[in-house]
Amino acid sequence: MKESPMSTKKLSPMDYYSYRAQVRDDMTNDLLYDTLLMGCNLALQYWCDQWIKIEEQRLKYFQFHQKNIKADLYQGLADAVAANDHKNAETYTVLPATHIGSQRQQFQSFQDAMALVRKHSKPDIFIIMTCNPKWLEITNAYKSQESLTKPDIISRVFHAKLNELKNDLFQKYVLGVLVSYIYAIEFQ
Secondary structure, eight states: OOOOGGGGOOOOHHHHHHHHHOOOGGGTTTGGGOHHHHOHHHHHHHHHHHHHHHHHHHHHHHHHTHHHHHHTTTTTHHHHHHTTOGGGTTTOOOOOTTSTTOHHHHHHHHHHHHHHHHHHOSOSOOOOOOOOTTOHHHHTTOTTSOGGGOHHHHHHHHHHHHHHHHHHHHTSOTTOOOSOOOOOOOOO
16 A cells, blocks of 8 residues: 555644644635634633644754754853853753744844944934734724734734835835844834
8 A cells, every 4th residue: 555645744733733823715614613713712822832832842852952052062161151050061951042032042132233233333213113903904804803812913914014114114215224223023
């Protein structure tokens, strides 16, 4: 018996849940009965649990692949010196800069920002953009639910508006030609 090509492929939880969370055009008739997409607070709890599962999987990968990660850092010596923890240099767990929120990623972002300030002097302008869950694009997406129960729509609309702002600033130069820029997205 011959195996189908699909049975040999592996699908990560992140890929599966990303696919499952998307609303597609052919789903419009069944959408009202889909608990995961229209389940309000219960669905939010489910999606938070799945995010935790994916994050735990990433952290376990880093835990079990420390030799590869520390090889870039002379077996953790640089981190042990930075942490003033030379006795536990071999047991020190390192999160790479690719892990969002890790000390290494934050330090790298800070160094990049300071390099720009050193080269181009202090910033001239500081812009804050706040997401409003009552924007029409968000409230019109699902009229049967409160907008706060649809963080995926809020995120999509925010990023679309952020990209439009970046396009206005960086491509159309509405405030003048930029020499350099830094931006950060914060969640509160």
